[in-house]
Amino acid sequence: MNPGPPLEIAVLGGGSWGTTLAQLCAQAGGRVRFWMRDRDTVHEIREHRTNGRYTGPVALAPSIEPTNDLAAAVLGARLVLVVVPSAAARAVIRELGGVVLADQIVVHAIKGLEEGTGWTVSRVVREETAIRKLGVLSGPNIAPEILAGLPAATVVASGYPEVIGVAQGALTGPRFRVYANDDVIGVELGGALKNIIAIASGAITGLGLGENARSLLMTRGVAEIARFAVHRGARLLTLAGLAGMGDLVATCVSAHSRNYRVGLGLAQGRLLGDILRELGMVAEGVRTTRIVRTVAEREGVYMPITAALARVLDAELDVQSAVAELMARPARAEVDGDRVVPR
Numbered sequence: 001m002n003p004g005p006p007l008e009i010a011v012l013g014g015g016s017w018g019t020t021l022a023q024l025c026a027q028a029g030g031r032v033r034f035w036m037r038d039r040d041t042v043h044e045i046r047e048h049r050t051n052g053r054y055t056g057p058v059a060l061a062p063s064i065e066p067t068n069d070l071a072a073a074v075l076g077a078r079l080v081l082v083v084v085p086s087a088a089a090r091a092v093i094r095e096l097g098g099v100v101l102a103d104q105i106v107v108h109a110i111k112g113l114e115e116g117t118g119w120t121v122s123r124v125v126r127e128e129t130a131i132r133k134l135g136v137l138s139g140p141n142i143a144p145e146i147l148a149g150l151p152a153a154t155v156v157a158s159g160y161p162e163v164i165g166v167a168q169g170a171l172t173g174p175r176f177r178v179y180a181n182d183d184v185i186g187v188e189l190g191g192a193l194k195n196i197i198a199i200a201s202g203a204i205t206g207l208g209l210g211e212n213a214r215s216l217l218m219t220r221g222v223a224e225i226a227r228f229a230v231h232r233g234a235r236l237l238t239l240a241g242l243a244g245m246g247d248l249v250a251t252c253v254s255a256h257s258r259n260y261r262v263g264l265g266l267a268q269g270r271l272l273g274d275i276l277r278e279l280g281m282v283a284e285g286v287r288t289t290r291i292v293r294t295v296a297e298r299e300g301v302y303m304p305i306t307a308a309l310a311r312v313l314d315a316e317l318d319v320q321s322a323v324a325e326l327m328a329r330p331a332r333a334e335v336d337g338d339r340v341v342p343r
Contacts, residue, residue: 006029007025007029008033009031009078010032010033010034012035012070014035015084015282016055016143017141017143018036018083019055020143020147022060023060023064024146024171024173026062027061028170031063032063032064032065033072033073033074034064034066035073036066036068039068042066042068045064054281058147070092071099074099075099079104079105080107081108082096082107082125083110084110085282086114086192087112087115089110089112089114089124090124093121093124097130097131106134108122108137109138111288112195112287113288113292115287115291118291120185120189133160133162133163136156136184136187137156138154138155138157138191138242138243139154139155139179139191139246140153140246141154141247142256144256150175152175153178154171154179155180156171156179157180157186157188158182159184168180179242185232185234186235186239190229190244192284193229194247194248194252196224196292196305197218197222197248197251199283199286201214201251202260202261202266202267203263203322204267205267206264206319209323214252218252222248224302225244227302231299262279262285265278266319269318272286272315289310308326
């Protein structure tokens with residue numbers, strides 16, 4: 001049986017996750033045009049098949065063609081994967097809007113919100129482009145493990161079955177599964193907000209407060225994520241899945257997690273700017289914490305961990321004082337809406 005021509009795919013964003021998704025698409029048989037702004041990285045990939053800054057010595061597939069030309073990358077692509085930092089999302093998506101056609105499929109894998117508006121990336125895509133076949137990809141995806149061929153899975157959410165089907169076909173391999181969901185806002189917010197709790201988890205670990213404390217933090221972190229996401233229209237069950245609890249667990253315990261490493265540095269008393277410079281890569285949770293704190297306060301969503309962490313990031317509070325304040329809060333019901341009679 002003739003399998004047909006390879007799927008034409010554009011991957012926008014040359015960081016570690018963009019490189020990993022380009023590699024997965026190539027391994028699944030796709031023809032990948034890999035766009036990034038940095039000309040040196042384009043040259044390195046073309047000449048040496050590596051993206052040393054982000055993925056070290058991993059050899060990238062021959063069917064990945066790097067380019068600085070966004071229009072050339074997107075032209076003729078059935079699927080466009082957008083994998084840039086959230087701070088650059090609107091600018092790149094606006095540029096994409098000038099070259100993408102309405103019948104092309106766009107799936108973003110950006111785990112952050114827009115500063116100022118608090119909008120999700122899917123909302124930015126709808127504002128800046130004519131695209132309607134839109135989806136979001138998120139899950140417990142530690143890039144170095146996936147590049148090493150270790151088993152993993154992700155979720156693609158969309159209101160269009162065609163989007164999910166094409167994305168599954170583009171990414172699925174022997175060691176990588178792609179699950180389907182139609183709760184776009186739930187998958188987006190689960191992926192963005194878990195980074196807040198990951199920073200706090202790194203701080204708890206760095207202080208040596210033990211596994212009971214980390215379990216407490218992660219569980220109450222889920223409650224905050226769910227409170228915010230449901231307020232924004234998400235389904236609660238989505239947050240118990242890969243894009244919610246699954247991603248939270250991976251990011252809160254992995255030494256590969258940039259956000260977790262930010263928390264470790266804060267617990268050591270280091271300045272945030274120094275920590276971020278040493279990382280050399282974006283830790284989305286820093287921006288997201290501040291954005292979500294502002295939105296939650298404005299819209300009346302109770303998020304004490306997020307509020308305390310924002311004060312730590314802004315150098316208004318040290319980590320130990322933040323923990324003490326959180327532990328000293330008045331007792332409350334575990335589940336919102338429960339009527340508990342004190343004894």
